[in-house]
Amino acid sequence: MSRPGKGLESNLEIQDVEHAVAATIAGFPFLFALPSVLSIGATYIVLRLTQRASLLQPIAKDVDVPSLSRAGRLTACGIGLAALLLLAASAVDIRLGWPTFLAGALTACVVLIDQRRAPWDMLKHISWSVLPLVAGLFVMVEGLARTGLIEQLGQLLQADAQSSTAATSWVAGAIVAVVCNLMNNLPVGLIAGSSVTAASVPSQITGALLIGVDLGPNISVTGSLATILWLVALRRDGQEVSTWRFFRLGAAVTAPALLLALTSFVLVQM
Numbered sequence: 001m002s003r004p005g006k007g008l009e010s011n012l013e014i015q016d017v018e019h020a021v022a023a024t025i026a027g028f029p030f031l032f033a034l035p036s037v038l039s040i041g042a043t044y045i046v047l048r049l050t051q052r053a054s055l056l057q058p059i060a061k062d063v064d065v066p067s068l069s070r071a072g073r074l075t076a077c078g079i080g081l082a083a084l085l086l087l088a089a090s091a092v093d094i095r096l097g098w099p100t101f102l103a104g105a106l107t108a109c110v111v112l113i114d115q116r117r118a119p120w121d122m123l124k125h126i127s128w129s130v131l132p133l134v135a136g137l138f139v140m141v142e143g144l145a146r147t148g149l150i151e152q153l154g155q156l157l158q159a160d161a162q163s164s165t166a167a168t169s170w171v172a173g174a175i176v177a178v179v180c181n182l183m184n185n186l187p188v189g190l191i192a193g194s195s196v197t198a199a200s201v202p203s204q205i206t207g208a209l210l211i212g213v214d215l216g217p218n219i220s221v222t223g224s225l226a227t228i229l230w231l232v233a234l235r236r237d238g239q240e241v242s243t244w245r246f247f248r249l250g251a252a253v254t255a256p257a258l259l260l261a262l263t264s265f266v267l268v269q270m
Contacts, residue, residue: 031207034268035261039215042256050252071111078107127232134186134225141187150191154199161201166266173208173262177216177254185217185224204269208262215258219250 048055068076082103089099112119144150160168180188192209217223221231221243234241 031203031268032211032265035211035265038260038264039257042260043253046253046256050249071115074111074114075107078103078110082107125236127229130225130228130232133228137184137187138190140183141190144187144191145194150194151198153191153195154197154201157195157201157205158199161205165202165204166270169202169205169208169269170262170266172205173212173265174258176209176212177219177258180213180216181220181223184222185213189213204266207265207269211258211261211265215254215261218254218257219247221246223250 082100085099085103086096089096108119108122112122157168157172160171176188176192192213196206196209217227221227221241231241
């Protein structure tokens with residue numbers, strides 16, 4: 001039986017994580033400018049070298065670009081309004097789950113009513129298999145939280161930070177980047193954020209963890225939800241990208257980008 005108030009404690013923990021991450025992101029222009037430039041530059045160079053054979057192939061110049069339909073314009077407006085709604089909800093400390101769902105559902109309803117179409121065709125193209133995956137990831141995070149792992153990780157970060165904040169930042173960011181490909185960056189990001197909040201570690205470590213969570217998942221197809229959805233969309237259109245092919249290119253691109261981003265971030269903070 002769960003302890004009374006456990007749900008409230010979990011909500012407060014997630015809000016603490018959001019506040020900690022938001023505080024770090026607020027200093028983005030100063031903290032992450034150089035790591036961003038270096039990681040983007042490294043990614044461009046690696047892709048330029050590894051894809052030079054494909055880039056030398058003839059590229060069609062006369063491509064018919066269809067005009068955006070009325071449904072497309074309504075969807076674009078719905079996305080814009082959803083972004084404004086999420087920003088407003090975040091500003092007043094409202095959890096983003098329901099606003100996101102309601103904005104998406106409202107946009108879909110407006111488009112379907114305008115087109116006078118039934119929702120069955122749209123529902124058929126939704127990647128339903130992703131929903132239990134995401135739910136399972138959050139269940140896994142809650143299970144790990146109940147084992148005391150997050151508190152232990154927070155204590156470990158705090159102890160290592162006292163001996164060397166720079167080394168702890170670099171190692172923690174690199175470890176998180178690798179673990180993201182084993183567990184997906186959704187649960188890893190929540191666990192890392194909760195551990196940082198519990199331990200009250202320096203912002204330098206928080207920033208390094210953010211870099212690891214952001215760049216690390218690019219190594220494998222299971223690293224991030226965005227990659228999984230991207231693969232689903234490609235396979236729906238008949239394009240196949242094997243796991244091994246993605247890993248080879250992902251590792252080649254991510255390794256130098258992650259190395260430069262973490263190193264420059266740590267050096268800037270010293």
